[in-house]
Amino acid sequence: MASALRTVLVVGTGLIGTSVALALRQHDVRVLLADRDQAAVRLARELGAGEDWQPESGPRADLAVISVPPAHVATELLDLQQRDAAAYYTDVASVKAEPIHRAAQLDCDLRTYVASHPLAGRERSGPGAARADLFLGRPWALCPTPEAAPEARAAVLRLVELCGGNPVVVDAAEHDRAVAVVSHAPHVAASAVAARLADAPEVALGLAGQGVRDVTRIAGSDPGLWLGILSGNAAPVAEVLEAVSRDLAEAATALRSLAGGDGTATDDITHLLKRGVAGHDRIPGKHGGPAPAYVVVQVVIGDRPGQLARLFQVCDEVGVNVEDVRLEHAPGLPLGIAELSVQPDAAAVLSQALRERGWQVP
Numbered sequence: 417m418a419s420a421l422r423t424v425l426v427v428g429t430g431l432i433g434t435s436v437a438l439a440l441r442q443h444d445v446r447v448l449l450a451d452r453d454q455a456a457v458r459l460a461r462e463l464g465a466g467e468d469w470q471p472e473s474g475p476r477a478d479l480a481v482i483s484v485p486p487a488h489v490a491t492e493l494l495d496l497q498q499r500d501a502a503a504y505y506t507d508v509a510s511v512k513a514e515p516i517h518r519a520a521q522l523d524c525d526l527r528t529y530v531a532s533h534p535l536a537g538r539e540r541s542g543p544g545a546a547r548a549d550l551f552l553g554r555p556w557a558l559c560p561t562p563e564a565a566p567e568a569r570a571a572v573l574r575l576v577e578l579c580g581g582n583p584v585v586v587d588a589a590e591h592d593r594a595v596a597v598v599s600h601a602p603h604v605a606a607s608a609v610a611a612r613l614a615d616a617p618e619v620a621l622g623l624a625g626q627g628v629r630d631v632t633r634i635a636g637s638d639p640g641l642w643l644g645i646l647s648g649n650a651a652p653v654a655e656v657l658e659a660v661s662r663d664l665a666e667a668a669t670a671l672r673s674l675a676g677g678d679g680t681a682t683d684d685i686t687h688l689l690k691r692g693v694a695g696h697d698r699i700p701g702k703h704g705g706p707a708p709a710y711v712v713v714q715v716v717i718g719d720r721p722g723q724l725a726r727l728f729q730v731c732d733e734v735g736v737n738v739e740d741v742r743l744e745h746a747p748g749l750p751l752g753i754a755e756l757s758v759q760p761d762a763a764a765v766l767s768q769a770l771r772e773r774g775w776q777v778p
């Protein structure tokens with residue numbers, strides 16, 4: 417069922433709401449912006465995300481996207497439905513069962529509402545961190561209740577399609593148990609690791625490499641937002657954390673034995689490390705299939721303006737698609753290394769082309 421989204425209302429113009437709005441603007445959808453914080457609406461508007469919503473005089477939207485913290489979703493839905501602000505409604509909150517339950521309690525119209533959740537985000541908040549391409553190739557959960565009209569599902573599917581996401585229809589309770597494993601418990605684990613750094617000696621921080629940055633990146637997120645997410649999915653997250661705690665406790669016990677001279681304890685540690693490799697290998701790649709085996713081409717780049725642009729120019733010239741890019745800075749040196757992930761058959765072509773043009777490819 418094709419659903420035309422000509423006008424979309426975004427309520428909550430923070431990271432996710434503004435990213436949705438920017439993605440829709442790329443398809444010439446008219447986007448109306450609302451937030452209880454006027455500064456957030458102003459910044460989103462200035463970024464080109466849309467125009468201010470005029471609740472009294474504005475057009476009725478085809479779809480409203482409620483992009484506020486989980487605890488406020490149901491009350492916003494009720495308010496918008498009472499104003500008849502849109503034909504259909506969705507939200508993007510990281511937890512699903514609780515907002516749907518609350519919406520039912522408040523007597524919201526569940527026929528026009530399909531709860532959803534893009535599995536894409538950042539450790540930063542607010543419209544300034546928004547990206548039009550945030551959802552490209554990322555899973556986007558849809559949790560329709562039995563009451564939801566097919567037209568409401570179609571409208572939300574169209575939203576996901578316009579944002580470039582991969583729709584995954586899943587029951588709300590199952591969604592919450594799943595994201596406890598892949599998002600919410602990992603967040604708490606990252607916070608626990610990062611908390612060790614709060615009073616770590618300067619020498620330790622000076623030795624921090626990419627590993628600890630990777631493991632703790634999401635710990636930099638807004639604690640207020642995350643308290644709301646974790647409270648909304650408390651029991652499933654607690655269950656995963658209890659399992660993680662058991663593994664950590666066993667690893668510590670084994671290491672104590674090892675420190676005490678018991679060499680057999682290495683088996684326990686190896687077992688955990690191997691289970692970790694197996695789990696990591698199961699994470700799908702960016703388009704949802706099995707993780708593709710990209711090859712990384714390393715290029716030395718000087719710390720000067722325009723270097724990356726020149727590098728991408730070469731990729732463009734030789735028709736190589738860059739799947740991912742990472743920059744490593746060499747501390748104290750005026751240069752760094754750009755790591756370009758490319759398809760295996762493109763690596764040799766790109767390396768040769770770069771060398772021919774004078775780039776240093778180790």
Ligand SMILES: NC(=O)C1=CN([C@@H]2O[C@H](COP(=O)(O)OP(=O)(O)OC[C@H]3O[C@@H](n4cnc5c(N)ncnc54)[C@H](O)[C@@H]3O)[C@@H](O)[C@H]2O)C=CC1
Pocket residue numbers: 427428429430431432433450451452453456483484485486488492508509510511533534535536537538539540541542543641645
């Ligand atoms: N941060 C992330 O990486 C992801 C977050 N989400 C979900 O998206 C939702 C929004 O999160 P972010 O955009 O990250 O937060 P954010 O803090 O960047 O933006 C939230 C915005 O909602 C506004 N707001 C709060 N209550 C409101 C209300 N009652 N009415 C109108 N506006 C209100 C705030 O003023 C703020 O501008 C949350 O439900 C979160 O669980 C989903 C996927 C990823």
Ligand SMILES: O=C(O)C(=O)Cc1ccc(O)cc1
Pocket residue numbers: 509510534535536537538539599634
């Ligand atoms: O920062 C990242 O990489 C994330 O994946 C963030 C994130 C946070 C909350 C969600 O509900 C979904 C994704």
